[in-house]
Amino acid sequence: MFRSLRFLRGPAALASLAVLAVACGGGGDDTSSGTAGGPSGDPIKIAAISGLSGGVSTNPEYASGADAAVKAINARGGIKGRPLELTHCDNHQNATDSAKCYRDILADKDIVAIAGGSDNYHDATATQIEAAKLPIIGQFPVSKFDLTNPLSFNVNGAVVVGFHGLTQDVVASGAKKVGLVTLDIPTADVIRKSVGDVLSKAGVEIVNNVRIAPSTADLSAPAQQVTQDNPDAVIWLTFAAQTSVAVKALRSTGYKKTVAFAGSAFNRADIEAMGAGGPLTVGLVFPPAWDTSTTFGKQFNEDMKAYSPDGKIDELSLGSWLGVQLFAQLAATLPTIDRASVLAGLQKMPNVDTGGLTPPISFADKSPLPYASVYNPAYSVVHVTDGKADWDGNLYEFGTAKVIEPGA
DSSP: OEEEEOOOOOSSOOOOSHHHHOOOOOOOOOOOOSSTTOOOSSOEEEEEEEOOSSSSOOOTHHHHHHHHHHHHHHHTTTBTTBOEEEEEEEOTTSHHHHHHHHHHHHHOTTEEEEESSOOSOHHHHHHHHHHHTOOEESOOOOSHHHHHOTTEEBSOOHIIIIIHHHHHHHHHTTOSEEEEEEESSGGGHHHHHHHHHHHHHTTOEEEEEEEEOTTOOOOHHHHHHHTTTOOSEEEEESOHHHHHHHHHHHHHTTOOSEEEEEOTTOOHHHHHHHGGGSOEEEEESSSOTTOOSSHHHHHHHHHHHHHOTTSOOSHHHHHHHHHHHHHHHHHTTOSSOSHHHHHHHHHTOOOBOOTTSSSOBOSSSOOSSSSTTBOOOEEEEEEEETTEEEEOSOEEETTTOOEEOOOO
């Protein structure tokens, strides 16, 4: 069962940290339940806020992943026999519309949590979220609120773990000199620091440090700049919409060495197509979304095929699907389901079932990371050689790069 909140598009999209890794994207306005004759009674209501349109690019997989989870849960009987209802709200990739989403959602006291999707502007709405004590589950954390606020419960390390891990893998490849491309906006400072710290510690020199405007469409000039003197690798961390263009531009300069980037907005076919002209290192947080070797990886792919067959199989849809699953997992244990009980339940949740997508997770214990609200210290890396994507099956630990065993 789905609803959508509609409102006018706000001013020009504001750049934010989240879209350094991905550019958010869309969903529909359909309202449906799981199956005829399925769960009945008062719905259990959650909401998801994402950039479903507008901005530099769109990624409808945020919505399709969450929708697949809701439809699958309802098809299997709902939560304690009650249907799960998800409200999508489009922030159009700007803070004004994000604030409007939160005003509408917080006004509906029956909405008990945010789960699925990902909003980039929680710092601006933190006071309202805190006043309502609305828990936020399974986002792609990017803001200070996401990383540290006790109302935030994240099993995706996004840029703080994934970009760090991607850079660790570049170091492990033996690179001594790298070129780096980031967006020329203040929120990219944390990325430059994270990447720079890893490289500096390893004695790897950034020989070309290039910054581009978020609106840059022709990437031939920055591609020429970052490949000067033929660095051992190029780390390109800008909008997802710019990444495939960037890879082509880099190869057109004659650069044949490794290009490293965040892969959350790309499916396997996308990655392999980009890797036809030279090796790629693709950073992720979970196992690749197309992998079915884990319990939840298999279930996610089956749910997407059954309920969002046109949806993209990438880390964005997987993360959104997982956020809804985590909510449902908790709600099934609660005698009363409201904001207060959901928050209290999350705070006491010792065994978070992520179906093998992460190491063992406990929301009841202190985060193992220097980010209080991010509970997953793992990242993964896909390498592409001659147009073929390969994942070694391992999750690696933030900071140490040691292999971590997944949870059951």
